[in-house]
Amino acid sequence: MTDLSMLWEVGLPLAGTAGGLGYAKVRAPRVFWSLVGLPVATTRFAVTYRSTMDVCGLTVQPSRFRAFLVRNVARRADVQPVPPKVRRIRASMTGLRITLRLPAGLEPADVMAASERLRHAWGVHSVNVVTVKPGFVELRMTGYDVLRRVRMPRRIVSGPMSVPVALREDGTAFVRDYLKVPHALTLGANQSGKSMYQRNLIAGLACLPVALVGIDCKRGVEQRGYAPRLSALATTPEEADDLLDVLVGEMEERFDLLSAYGAGDIWALPDDVRPAPVVVLVDEVAELFLVATKKDEERRDRMVTQLIRLGQMARAAGIFLEVCGQRFGSDLGRGATALRAQLTGRVVHRVNDKQTAEMGVGDIAPDAVVTVLTIPPDRPGIAVAGDTSGGWSRIRTPQLTAAEAAAICAAHAHLTPDLPALTPYRPAAPVHVGVPAFAPLVKPSPVTP
Numbered sequence: 190m191t192d193l194s195m196l197w198e199v200g201l202p203l204a205g206t207a208g209g210l211g212y213a214k215v216r217a218p219r220v221f222w223s224l225v226g227l228p229v230a231t232t233r234f235a236v237t238y239r240s241t242m243d244v245c246g247l248t249v250q251p252s253r254f255r256a257f258l259v260r261n262v263a264r265r266a267d268v269q270p271v272p273p274k275v276r277r278i279r280a281s282m283t284g285l286r287i288t289l290r291l292p293a294g295l296e297p298a299d300v301m302a303a304s305e306r307l308r309h310a311w312g313v314h315s316v317n318v319v320t321v322k323p324g325f326v327e328l329r330m331t332g333y334d335v336l337r338r339v340r341m342p343r344r345i346v347s348g349p350m351s352v353p354v355a356l357r358e359d360g361t362a363f364v365r366d367y368l369k370v371p372h373a374l375t376l377g378a379n380q381s382g383k384s385m386y387q388r389n390l391i392a393g394l395a396c397l398p399v400a401l402v403g404i405d406c407k408r409g410v411e412q413r414g415y416a417p418r419l420s421a422l423a424t425t426p427e428e429a430d431d432l433l434d435v436l437v438g439e440m441e442e443r444f445d446l447l448s449a450y451g452a453g454d455i456w457a458l459p460d461d462v463r464p465a466p467v468v469v470l471v472d473e474v475a476e477l478f479l480v481a482t483k484k485d486e487e488r489r490d491r492m493v494t495q496l497i498r499l500g501q502m503a504r505a506a507g508i509f510l511e512v513c514g515q516r517f518g519s520d521l522g523r524g525a526t527a528l529r530a531q532l533t534g535r536v537v538h539r540v541n542d543k544q545t546a547e548m549g550v551g552d553i554a555p556d557a558v559v560t561v562l563t564i565p566p567d568r569p570g571i572a573v574a575g576d577t578s579g580g581w582s583r584i585r586t587p588q589l590t591a592a593e594a595a596a597i598c599a600a601h602a603h604l605t606p607d608l609p610a611l612t613p614y615r616p617a618a619p620v621h622v623g624v625p626a627f628a629p630l631v632k633p634s635p636v637t638p
């Protein structure tokens with residue numbers, strides 16, 4: 190009887206705690222990680238560090254001086270191989286970050302190659318290896334799948350032209366920094382999460398003092414909601430053609446200004462004369478390439494030439510391209526690959542075929558092609574982001590509805606810079622704002638060129 194009541198008194202709370210932890214592991218992985226995962230992983234790391242590095246081939250023979258000290262000062266006969274020195278351990282709500290000083294003979298690529306083995310050895314969800322400075326690498330471990338339910342980190346490095354758009358799988362923010370990577374291409378099949386990515390980007394850009402120019406030849410269905418914050422919007426190939434001419438004209442005027450001040454780019458100009466940076470958002474780029482008649486073909490060639498010119502030169506003038514589409518290859522037409530080469534930032538969501546994955550990341554990070562092809566269809570929003578540095582990572586955007594993005598744009602309408610060249614292309618506000626969803630939609634008034 191006593192045994193039974195003991196079992197009841199001890200067993201019940203234990204079962205409750207185990208059940209609670211099991212629930213937390215699935216429903217609140219951050220809490221589970223902080224309470225259980227972190228102490229376990231830290232202890233495992235501390236206890237097994239040397240042996241793990243040894244079996245993973247991440248140790249080197251000690252220097253002769255060190256071997257001499259071990260034998261003659263420490264009086265030990267066996268001279269052990271040396272692992273990288275642990276310089277810093279930082280815990281976070283998503284994982285652990287460990288800075289290692291590499292001994293002579295090891296390079297970051299050795300640690301990167303062993304990341305999968307380290308992940309299994311320490312029982313964490315992922316291990317990403319990042320070079321922080323010559324001779325130092327950071328092991329970024331995550332305790333759970335942070336891309337399952339995206340929560341952006343609280344502290345994010347900011348800059349005059351940087352927008353945190355998504356979460357990387359190592360728990361850090363993926364920041365779109367236009368000063369580092371001026372032009373970018375976003376690719377993805379239907380329902381892969383391109384619009385969600387664009388929404389997060391526009392919502393971030395809306396809060397910066399930049400001019401936003403939309404080119405959405407699907408009659409503006411994606412971008413008209415952002416009208417209050419757009420300096421210009423083109424919703425047909427004809428309007429896009431005019432608008433691109435205006436943007437190239439604006440770029441040339443800015444070059445005259447730079448030349449007058451002897452400045453290399455607009456950031457080197459005095460504050461009072463610096464023109465506002467412009468981000469050109471092209472939605473569904475294939476629409477610009479479609480041709481039905483000879484006249485369309487001429488217009489297409491002109492538009493592509495203007496886009497290539499912007500891609501080649503507009504960075505210094507503070508004009509940046511953000512192009513989005515389902516595919517972007519030579520099959521679109523003349524100039525497509527030349528334009529793609531200018532768009533060095535790449536974000537590739539799930540695609541339908543290997544060829545599209547290669548179009549997206551094959552030229553900048555060939556080893557990322559396989560990762561693009563393994564993005565599961567039931568995980569929209571997951572993408573591979575890379576740039577010409579060869580570095581890439583899996584990312585996922587936080588969820589943001591079109592209404593929320595539109596509300597952010599409306600709230601920041603006062604930040605829309607006054608660019609006289611673009612004034613004739615300012616879009617009319619969408620008619621459905623503030624109107625119940627069941628109200629019949631009135632055709633919006635056309636953009637006055």
Ligand SMILES: Nc1ncnc2c1ncn2[C@@H]1O[C@H](COP(=O)(O)OP(=O)(O)OP(=O)(O)O)[C@@H](O)[C@H]1O
Binds near residue numbers: 378380381383569570
């Ligand atoms: N990061 C994300 N997290 C969760 N759900 C997402 C994410 N991104 C997209 N989705 C969901 O996936 C679906 C498709 O997303 P989205 O409209 O952005 O795709 P798309 O590539 O623009 O599609 P289409 O080309 O057909 O317009 C939507 O229901 C959206 O809510």
